[in-house]
Amino acid sequence: MAKKPHKSLSFTYTEEMKQPCIEADLVPTLIPLLESTDQEMLLHAGRAIGRICYDNRNLQEELVKVGVITSLVRILTDYAESEPLVHVDLLALCNLAELDTAKEALSKTKVAEQLVKQLRRAENHERLEIVFEVLQALAENDALKVQLVEAGVQEVLSEILLRLQGSSQAEDTCILKAASDLIVSLLLGGKNGNTDSCKKKKQNNAKPTVSIVSRHKYSQDKDSLNSRCPRFISVMVFISLTCLVFCLSSDGNCVRMVQLGVIHQLLDLLEKHVESGDVSVQHAALSALRNLAIPVVNKVQMLEEGVAERIQALLRSEMPPVQFKLLGTLRMLTDGQADAAEILGQDPMLLNRLVQWCNANDHTGVCGEANRLLASILRHNRSQEVVKAIQEAQGVKHLVSMTTSEHAAMQNEALNALAIASAIDLETLEESFKESQLVQSLHKLLQDDNTSPEVKYNSMGLLCSLLNSGDLRQEIEEDKIKETLEQLCSHSNANVVKEAVTTLQVLKGET
Numbered sequence: 001m002a003k004k005p006h007k008s009l010s011f012t013y014t015e016e017m018k019q020p021c022i023e024a025d026l027v028p029t030l031i032p033l034l035e036s037t038d039q040e041m042l043l044h045a046g047r048a049i050g051r052i053c054y055d056n057r058n059l060q061e062e063l064v065k066v067g068v069i070t071s072l073v074r075i076l077t078d079y080a081e082s083e084p085l086v087h088v089d090l091l092a093l094c095n096l097a098e099l100d101t102a103k104e105a106l107s108k109t110k111v112a113e114q115l116v117k118q119l120r121r122a123e124n125h126e127r128l129e130i131v132f133e134v135l136q137a138l139a140e141n142d143a144l145k146v147q148l149v150e151a152g153v154q155e156v157l158s159e160i161l162l163r164l165q166g167s168s169q170a171e172d173t174c175i176l177k178a179a180s181d182l183i184v185s186l187l188l189g190g191k192n193g194n195t196d197s198c199k200k201k202k203q204n205n206a207k208p209t210v211s212i213v214s215r216h217k218y219s220q221d222k223d224s225l226n227s228r229c230p231r232f233i234s235v236m237v238f239i240s241l242t243c244l245v246f247c248l249s250s251d252g253n254c255v256r257m258v259q260l261g262v263i264h265q266l267l268d269l270l271e272k273h274v275e276s277g278d279v280s281v282q283h284a285a286l287s288a289l290r291n292l293a294i295p296v297v298n299k300v301q302m303l304e305e306g307v308a309e310r311i312q313a314l315l316r317s318e319m320p321p322v323q324f325k326l327l328g329t330l331r332m333l334t335d336g337q338a339d340a341a342e343i344l345g346q347d348p349m350l351l352n353r354l355v356q357w358c359n360a361n362d363h364t365g366v367c368g369e370a371n372r373l374l375a376s377i378l379r380h381n382r383s384q385e386v387v388k389a390i391q392e393a394q395g396v397k398h399l400v401s402m403t404t405s406e407h408a409a410m411q412n413e414a415l416n417a418l419a420i421a422s423a424i425d426l427e428t429l430e431e432s433f434k435e436s437q438l439v440q441s442l443h444k445l446l447q448d449d450n451t452s453p454e455v456k457y458n459s460m461g462l463l464c465s466l467l468n469s470g471d472l473r474q475e476i477e478e479d480k481i482k483e484t485l486e487q488l489c490s491h492s493n494a495n496v497v498k499e500a501v502t503t504l505q506v507l508k509g510e511t
Contacts, residue, residue, distance in 0.1 A: 027052055027059060034071035039085060042075060046088040050095060060096055069096070069105040076114045086118060090130045097137035103144060112138070112147035120156050125171045128160075132178040139185040149186065157183055184284050251295040258298050263289075267310045279319050286311070286325035293332040303340050308333055315353045320363045327357070327369035334376045345377040345386030351393035358398040371402045372410060378417035387425040396421075396429060400436040403445065403459075408452045411445075415458035422465035430469050439466065439475040446484045453493035460485070460496075460503040467506050482507060 026048075033045035049068075053059040072089055079085045093111075096102040115135060122128045135153070138144040157179050164172045266285050273281040289311065293299055302308075314326045334340040344350055357363075357370035374395050377386065390396060402414035418438070421429060433439070445451045445459045463481070466472040485507070488500035 027063070028066070031063075031066055031068060031071075034068065034075065039079060039082060042079070043084055043088060046075070046085070046092060050088065050092050054095060057099075060099060061101060064096065064099060064101045064105055067105075068092075069102060070109065072096075073106070073109040073111045073114065076111070076118070080114065080117060087127070087130075090118070090127075090134060093134050094130060094137075097134050103138060103141040106138065107141060107143040107147070112144060112151040112153070116148065116151040116153050116156055119153065119160075125175060128175050129178065132175070132182060136178070136182055136185060139182060145186055154183070154186070184280070254292055254295050255297060257292060258301055263292070263302060263305060263307060266292075267307065270311065271313060274313055274317070279321055282314065282317070282319075282322045283325055286314075286322070286329050290325065290329040290332050293329065296336065299333055299335070299337050299340070302333060303337060303343070308340055308343050312347070312350055315349060320360075320366050323357060323363075323366045324369055327366065327373050331369065331373045331376050334373070334380050336380060338380055338382050341377045341380040342383050342386055344373075345381050345383065346389050348389070348393070351389060351395060355393050355395050355398065358395070368410065371398055371405075372413060375399055375402065375410075375413040375417040378421045379413065381420070382424070384425045384428075387421050388428050390421075391428050391432060396432040397436040400433070400438045400441060403438075403441055408455055411452075411455045412458050415455065415462050419458070419462040419465050422462065422468075426465065426469055430471060433466065433469075433472060434475070439463075439472060439479055439481075443479050443481050443484060446481070446488065453491075453496050456488065456491075456493075456496050457499050460488075460499040464503055464506050476507065 030045050030049050033041055034049075036042055036045070049063070053063060072092055075085060076089050076093075079089075093106075097106070115131060115138075119128070119131045119135070122131055135148065139148065160179050161176065164176055167173070167176075266288055270282060270285045273285075289302075289307070293302055293307075308330065311326065311329060314322060317323055317326070330344060334344060354370050354374050357366050358374065360367045360370070374390065378390060378399070381387070396418075399414045399418055403411055403418070405411050405414070418429075442459045442463055446456055451459075463476065467476065482504065485500050485504045489497055489504070491497050491500065
């Protein structure tokens, strides 16, 4: 009796039988067969469902609704050693994985563990390609991406890259590209580009990658990676490996990578691809450099080796993704580094480009990052020359606008930057402050009940600096800020109260 359904299922393999099967609602009848413990039944049922639903989105969505995902993951788990069943199961997942509903359903299973197991045990190129295709689709989902990292996919990818990197065979080249593309996807994230959870979940899985880079560093041929692999693949393998280390590693691994000389290899690749306009390479390399710059010891070394100057070659890029990553990388370099702030803050080309990007209203991410970098340069700077350079580039008005941002973090960054700049050279900034109505903006922040306590606190700190200017003091008095400050003396936040009292004393000339 068992042979009978197997034979009937085979009819669905032909195109001429596909439409009648759909019209006859055969799929709902086949679904329960996926719960069978008969492997031959599972094999034929899986093939039939796959053939009928291939390239039919409506039927695929229907399959997900009736719970086929759970059945597919169960088969992959229970029959992981059965090559024919695994093959059919992977093909089915491959067909469904592009659907958002399927990704959502898969995120509630342990499919990541099973796929990593199959990736590890895959012995031929065909199997590797199918698994990679499924993984690439799943890596678009943030929850699944984290699950893949937790399952150790990065370690398997490192092993595959290490094993195949010296091969010149076309099939191996395809696998190298698929592996490196997947690593970049894991780094750059899903549709929201979120990698924070990825970083938090794993902190100790970078060792295989560090060892690969170490081999390249100490090999006889200094450019061995580029010489062993086709050019495009070598670039993507190297960058994706480096990116993954930074996404998942501890500060110790990042420091080790710098010691191995990764910085200049990344910079060389960046410079090569500025002219070609290869956005994926530039984007990935800048992601790596940004994360590499997180440890303080690395910032110092990177500045000493001229990283800030070298990556400014990308300032001419017209690609928003590259612009965004470039700004983030430069901001990470300036964090806590007065020397970096002084270098960047006296570069006319950079400052002019920053001001231009501050006006990029059609690219809010680039606009926001440009403002934040401008603020960071002023916050970490101690030089009067930098204040004058930013004033001459007309960057001050953008920082004044930033104080009214919808994001409290950006407001505080702008307020602190302007306070520090005022303490350094208020005379240079005075006219810009009047033109951009800084005093009036600060008053509104203090009056608004929705303004956070920290923003109110920093606004009053800036006001204290402005009171050192006769003209700005007059504006403060005319705007009747004194009354607002008196009201803030009974604010619920103790720090706000303390700062309001201090500011009133300065306003009255009592300090």
